[in-house]
Amino acid sequence: MQNYTVEEYALCTRFKTERRKKRLVRTDFEKQLIQLRKLDTELWTKRNNLPLIPLEVPYQRGWKRNFKLRDDVARSSEASFYRELLEKINTWQFSSEKSFKRKKKRKRKGVYVEKIQTVKEFSEWEWRSSKLELTEKEKAHFYKRERWCSNCKRYKIHYVFNEPWRYVLRVSPYMITHTKMVDSDLESQIKLIENYIVNYNLRGKINKIRGGFSNSWKSYRVENPKEKNPIKNKSLHAVYQQYVDEMIENHGK
Structure with a gap:
């Protein structure tokens, strides 16, 4: 009986290779960032289209x-x-x-x-x-x-x-x-997405996926809070991720 390596056995079966698994994980994460960018753009458009209120x-x-x-x-x-x-x-x-x-x-x-x-x-x-x-x-x-x-x-x-x-x-x-009308729910959603992108330094990756360059705009070049305190907002990662995933799913529907 001939012996096969794991990679050779995976080629003959329907199992995914380690390289393919990593690529699928990275592709799925990039798709989530694309949806997050679309959701962010849509929220900002709604914010800009809010009517003016006379004083x-x-x-x-x-x-x-x-x-x-x-x-x-x-x-x-x-x-x-x-x-x-x-x-x-x-x-x-x-x-x-x-x-x-x-x-x-x-x-x-x-x-x-x-x-x-x-x-x-x-x-x-x-x-x-x-x-x-x-x-x-x-x-x-x-x-x-x-x-x-x-x-x-x-x-x-x-x-x-x-x-x-x-x-x-x-x-x-x-x-x-x-004065511009203020929507508290809309502001909280925009701020949550902004905090998630800034805290985990995702602006450059979003720009690279969207436009082919990784440099962020000057207005987005803010200091990462984690660089000031390494343990800051670690407990909020699960909350941010769960809430952002829910918004992306609702936006897709």
Whole structure:
């Protein structure tokens, strides 16, 4: 009688090899992470789609600044044209100070300079895009300008409005009139999934499965609580795993 090894015997039978068992375990775990990612995305979508609730007593939170038509232009015959153009190129700035000044260090002294605000400028890609809302008459009021980009280390083309004097800045209080609805059950589910991913450092693996890279986004680069205390949250692993498995099963149904 010929003797066979375990691996050779497994090839002739329906038993799974050790390598296949490990691969199935890893594949099953990756499928759970994919479902967990889908569930997390769905919960965040529900959170973002929650309606706004009007406040009984609105409150002021700083100041906002945008452009408006100059008084003499508003009384002219072309006021409607420039008003419609302003809706497409208007910009907003927000500040806690009404003066809209920012602190600039110069020779170890605090110097406050005013923030620069201009109407919207279009890049070369935006100018050629079919989604540009400007008409041909409105495009005639822009000129081509090259500007040095310190980030790209080269000159880039911008299309700038050639009559900025027609608009003046307007400062007004920035009032908060609505607040986002809060769903406590939804927040607890999101926080539970976030804690499970952070505590066991699964963000890089999820990104690798989903996009082919393991680097996590900057907003997710938080310190692992286990690195501070090795025994922290060890008792919560079973609770997290059981609850997450139940959510994934319910989500699949």
